[in-house]
Amino acid sequence: MDAGYGLESSVIAGERVLGGEIMAGDVSPQEEGNRTLHLRSLRKQWQIITLQIIATVALVWMYMEIVSTYVVGSIDHTILFRMLEEKVGSELPVGDWLTGLDQEGVASYYVPIGVGLSIGGGMSLLAFQPPKRQQKIKLGFVIGLIVILAGRFVMNYLWQLWGEGWTVPDDNALATLEWPLLMILSMVILMLYLLPVIMGTRGIWGLSRKGVAWCIGFVLLFLAIHAILSFPVVKAQLGGYGDKLATLDVLVGAPTVGFFGMNLVTEQQFSLIMIACLIMIFQESAFGVIRQLEYAFRLPESCKRDPEYVKQVDNVLNGHLRHTVIFLTITTLSTMVALGFHSVLLDFVEGVTGSQWASQVSESIELTLTYGLVISALLFLALMAILRFFVPWQRLWGLVESSFSRS
C-alpha cells in the first residue's frame, strides 16, 4: 500500500545535488537473466577456470622449482627408496614407473606429480559428493586398506590355526605382512613428498582454504628447515649428509638472467625468485577463486539471478585476472631489478666518480650477497613505492580503458 509519492534524489561525492518527486511504483523489481550466479554454473565460468588453471600451473611449477633447486640429488625420494630397497634386500612393491625410480633428476618427479594431482583432484571430487556417498567411499577406502594390510595374513594364520591348533603365527604367515607393509610405507613416503601438491590441488579445485594454507605452510616449513640445515654451523654437524645440501656458495655467479639487455640475476637467483613469486601466484589465484565463489554463494536467490550482480561478478573476476597477471609479473620483475640494483648503483658510482672504491666494493662478497644487496634492493623498492605519488598509474590506465570502451 503506498501512502504517498516516491522520492528520488542523488548525491555526487557526498553532496546532495538534485531531487524530485516521482510517482510511486517507479522502482522496478529485480530482473532475471539467463546467466545466474549459482555455484553449478559459476564453477564453469571461464574466469574461474582460468584462475584455477593458473593456480595449478603455479603450484606444479613452484614444486618443480623447489625440487630442482633443493631436492634433486640431495634429499631426493629416489635416494630414500633405493636405501629402503638396499636395507630390505628386495624391490619395493610399488612400480618404479610410479615412484620415478626409473628416471633421473627432475624427471623422476613427473609421474609422482601426476599422481599427486590425481589424488588431490580425487579428494576435491569427493568433497563435492553428498555426505552419505562421501562416508561410503571413505569407509570403502579404510576397509580396502585393512584388507590389503591384513587380509592375506589373517587367511594364512587361520589356515595355520586350523591345521596346527592354537599357536603363534609362523614365518610364512608373518611374511605375508611384508608386501603390504612395504607398499604402504612406499606410498606414505611418496605422499609425504607430494603433500604440497596434493593439498594444493585439493585447495584449488576443492575450494578449500585449509588446503591452500597447508600447501603454503608445507613449502615454507620446508624452506625454513632447509635454511636451518644449510646454516654453516648446523651443516658442519651434519657431516656427510650436509655436504649435499644446496647452499649459498652454489648460488654465487655472474648474472645471466634479465630483460632489455640487462643481466640482473643469476639463474639460481632467478629460480629462487620464481619460487617466491609462484607461491604468491598460487596463493592469490586459489584464494581469489574461493573468495569470489563464497561471495556468490552467500547472495540471496534473487540476486543470483539478477543480471546486475552477474555483470559485476564478471567485472570483479576480470579485474582479479588482470591484477593477478599484471601485478605478479611486475612483482617478479621488480624483485629481479631490486636484486640487480646494487650492481647498477656500483656501475653508476664507478662511471661517475671513476674511483676504485666502487670496484673494490663490487668485489666484496659480503656486500654483494647480503648487506649491499639487501640495502640496495630495499632502496629500489622504496623508490618504487614513492613513484606512485609521481606517476598517476590509475588515471593513465583509466584513460586507456575509456579509449578502449569508446572504440
Next chain:
Amino acid sequence: MWTRKASFTFAGGISLILIGMMISNHQMMILGLSFVAFIVVNSWISGHGDVEVQRTLSADNLYKGDDLYVELLVTNRSSRRTQTLEVYDNVPHEMKLRSGLNQMQMNLGPGESARIRYVLRCPLRGHFSIGPVSLRYRNTFNLSVEEMFVDHHSDMIVFPQLRDVEEAFIRSRTPKMYTGATTLRTPGPGTEFYSLREYVPGDPFKNINWKAFARTGDLMINEKCRDAVTDLYVILDSRDISRIGTVLKNPLEVGTVAAASLANFFLQRRDSVSLIIYDEKLSYLPPDTGDKQHFKILSSLAGVAPKGAMPLQAVTNSLAARFSRGSPIFIISSCEGDGTVPAAIRDLVGRGHEVTVLSPSSIDFERLVSRIPRMSYEVLKLERQNRMTSLAGFGSQVIDWMPDMDLSQALLQVRGY
C-alpha cells in the same frame, strides 16, 4: 589502510630478509624481498569512491507492514576504474530485507553504472532514514581496505496500520455519536448554498457570484452552509508504561493503530478530528478535516514513543476549554499507573462529552513477554476489571482490549458496557 594480511606479509617479508641476512640464506632474503615488492606494487593502485549515487524509493510514506522497493543506482563518473568496491546501503535496523540485498561488490569502469534493487519490509512505524551509502574499497589481493561513504539519505515515514472499523460502528448501539457530515444552518465551508454577502479582500475568486455582480455592480460572494461535523477528540496515552509487551505488540503500538483507524474513519465521514498525545509533555493537534489533517495525524502517530508519566487529568484540565461542547472523546490508554483517570473521565462526562475509553489490557500484553503466576494474574485482572467497571460507572463507555483481539472486534464491546 593495510589489512592484517598486508601487515603480516610486510612484517614477514622484513623478518625473512633480516633472518636471511643473519644466516646468509638467499632464499629467505629473496622470499622476503618478493613479499615487500608485492606490497609495493599493490600500493600503486587504489580504489576510489568518486561515484554518483541515486536512490529511488517506491514511496516515501507508507503504512506499517508495507513493502518498500528501493533502487540504488551507482555510477562511476571518473575516468578510472573504481576497482573492487563493496557498496552497502545502510538500512534502519528496524526494517527487514524481504528480497534482494542492500549490498553489492562491484568494479565499475569509467562511466559504468550498476543498480542495486531490494525490497524492505517495514514492521514498525516511525520516521526513518535510509542511508548513508557505505563504500569499501578492497584491494584485489585483500591487502588494503579503505572505508568511504556517500552522505546520501532518503527520509520516509512509516504510518501505523489502518484497520477497518466501519463495520463495527454500523453495528454500534451508539449511532448518535457518529453521525458524520450533516448540514447546519450556519455559514462556513460546505457544499450547499447559504446566502450572498459582499466581497471582502481575501475571499477566493471562485466563490464570486458573477451574475449578482452583473446585476448589482458590487462583488458578491456565495456563502455556503457549513457542513456540520462532529469534532472528535482522540487522546492517546504514550506514557512510558505503555511500552509493556513486545516491540510489535504493546499498548502504545495497538493504541496508535486504533487512533489512526478511528481518525481515518471519522475523517472519511468529513468529521473534524483532533489528536492529543500525552507522555512527558502534551501535544495537541487542533480538530480539522481533510487529507491534510489525516496526514498530520498519521505523521504524529508515526513519531510517537513511550516516555514520561503525565497524568490524564493534567491533560483534560489544560484542554477542557478547547473541547467543543458535547463532542465525543476517545481515550486510548491502558489506564495503568495513573490514579487521575477516574477523576478526569468523571470531569469530561460531567461536561457533557461522550467519553469512550479504549483500554489495551496491559496485563495481558505483559504476559506475552514474561510469565505471571496464575494467582497474581487473576488478582491483577480482577483489579483491572474493577477499575474498568468504575470508569464505566462514571458514564463512559469502556472497551477492554485484549492483545489477540482485532480493533473492530474490540469496538463491538461498546455494547457491553
